[in-house]
Amino acid sequence: xxxxxxxxxxxxxxxxxxxxxxxxxxxxxxxxxxxxxxxxxxxxxxxxxxxxxxxxxxxxxxxxxxxxxxxxxxxxxxxxxxxxxxxxxxxxxxxxxxxxxxxxxxxxxxxxxxxxxxxxxxxxxxxxxxxxxxxxxxxxxxxxxxxxxxxxxxxxxxxxxxxxxxxxxxxxxxxxxxxxxxxxxxxxxxxxxxxxxxxxxxxxxxxxxxxxxxxxxxxxxxxxxxxxxxxxxxxxxxxxxxxxxxxxxxxxxxxxxxxxxxxxxxxxxxxxxxxxxxxxxxxxxxxxxxxxxxxxxxxxxxxxxxxxxxxxxxxxxxxxxxxxxxxxxxxxxxxxxxxxxxxxxxxxxxxxxxxx
Numbered sequence: 001x002x003x004x005x006x007x008x009x010x011x012x013x014x015x016x017x018x019x020x021x022x023x024x025x026x027x028x029x030x031x032x033x034x035x036x037x038x039x040x041x042x043x044x045x046x047x048x049x050x051x052x053x054x055x056x057x058x059x060x061x062x063x064x065x066x067x068x069x070x071x072x073x074x075x076x077x078x079x080x081x082x083x084x085x086x087x088x089x090x091x092x093x094x095x096x097x098x099x100x101x102x103x104x105x106x107x108x109x110x111x112x113x114x115x116x117x118x119x120x121x122x123x124x125x126x127x128x129x130x131x132x133x134x135x136x137x138x139x140x141x142x143x144x145x146x147x148x149x150x151x152x153x154x155x156x157x158x159x160x161x162x163x164x165x166x167x168x169x170x171x172x173x174x175x176x177x178x179x180x181x182x183x184x185x186x187x188x189x190x191x192x193x194x195x196x197x198x199x200x201x202x203x204x205x206x207x208x209x210x211x212x213x214x215x216x217x218x219x220x221x222x223x224x225x226x227x228x229x230x231x232x233x234x235x236x237x238x239x240x241x242x243x244x245x246x247x248x249x250x251x252x253x254x255x256x257x258x259x260x261x262x263x264x265x266x267x268x269x270x271x272x273x274x275x276x277x278x279x280x281x282x283x284x285x286x287x288x289x290x291x292x293x294x295x296x297x298x299x300x301x302x303x304x305x306x307x308x309x310x311x312x313x314x315x316x317x318x319x320x321x322x323x324x325x326x327x328x329x330x331x332x333x334x335x336x337x338x339x340x341x342x343x344x345x346x347x348x349x350x351x352x353x354x355x356x
Contacts, residue, residue, distance in 0.1 A: 010054035014089035024309035031075035091140035105143040109272030149298035171304030178279035184258035191223040193263035198231035224248035
């Protein structure tokens with residue numbers, strides 16, 4: 001029987017990654033949904049109190065627009081079917097209707113720094129993980145497997161407390177082949193690019209004036225181009241830039257990755273685009289330590305989606321084998337069940353893809 005898989009999406013970055021993985025699972029029945037939570041979070045969304053998250057109307061609308069544009073099958077909030085596997089881009093919220101399912105968690109990109117909120121959430125487990133933003137990624141322990149970008153990230157998540165046997169280094173689809181961005185039609189070259197973050201929209205401190213002044217200083221008279229985060233207040237951010245760097249160009253849309261491919265210098269705050277700059281050999285300035293970023297750099301294997309699909313098949317096969325052995329055990333055919341060991345690793349490594 002064809003297996004049923006629910007893919008939980010979110011931001012455009014998360015949604016496109018889920019889509020790429022789905023294309024490698026064409027032998028399964030695939031259904032998609034924007035990110036969702038349980039009753040309390042659904043009520044918050046209804047009253048526009050979740051707009052700073054991927055559950056908000058803005059992100060959900062963009063997600064649905066993408067899914068409909070690509071004619072992908074929808075099952076909103078996974079209500080209509082029983083699923084053999086759940087693929088999700090975040091475990092900051094784990095809806096109750098997937099808790100008893102096999103879950104494959106896929107890292108979406110760079111994780112936020114471990115601030116005070118993160119340390120409080122770590123020490124008070126009853127607090128919701130989303131208070132710590134993506135710094136708390138992986139802490140739910142609700143997943144069967146966690147597919148991560150690099151060995152550096154594997155080590156980071158283990159230090160955070162994620163069980164090492166659940167983590168597989170697969171690469172992540174949107175960051176596994178940055179060289180592809182070199183071929184583009186963005187009209188400018190040789191400029192200084194600034195990729196901003198939505199820190200204020202997610203209730204974090206951001207001295208934007210100081211950041212823009214720093215960018216002007218680094219540019220030292222060269223052409224400045226700002227690419228705003230999709231979740232930013234465009235009018236506010238543009239006004240702030242105009243006041244300090246009146247000759248700078250400001251883009252709220254377009255491919256940040258293609259802009260990075262054409263720039264000489266990349267300046268970021270907490271953006272995953274820093275990885276694209278590093279992969280393409282750009283001069284990169286970030287709020288993160290440069291050596292740490294190089295260590296965390298997603299592997300450039302150009303087959304992350306295939307690797308993750310192989311992990312999914314391994315999880316499905318392990319679950320099927322377990323159920324088969326369990327059934328035989330219960331009817332007296334055999335003396336013991338399988339242990340539920342992580343056979344997906346073998347399935348993954350023997351699937352013909354780059355070794356994971």
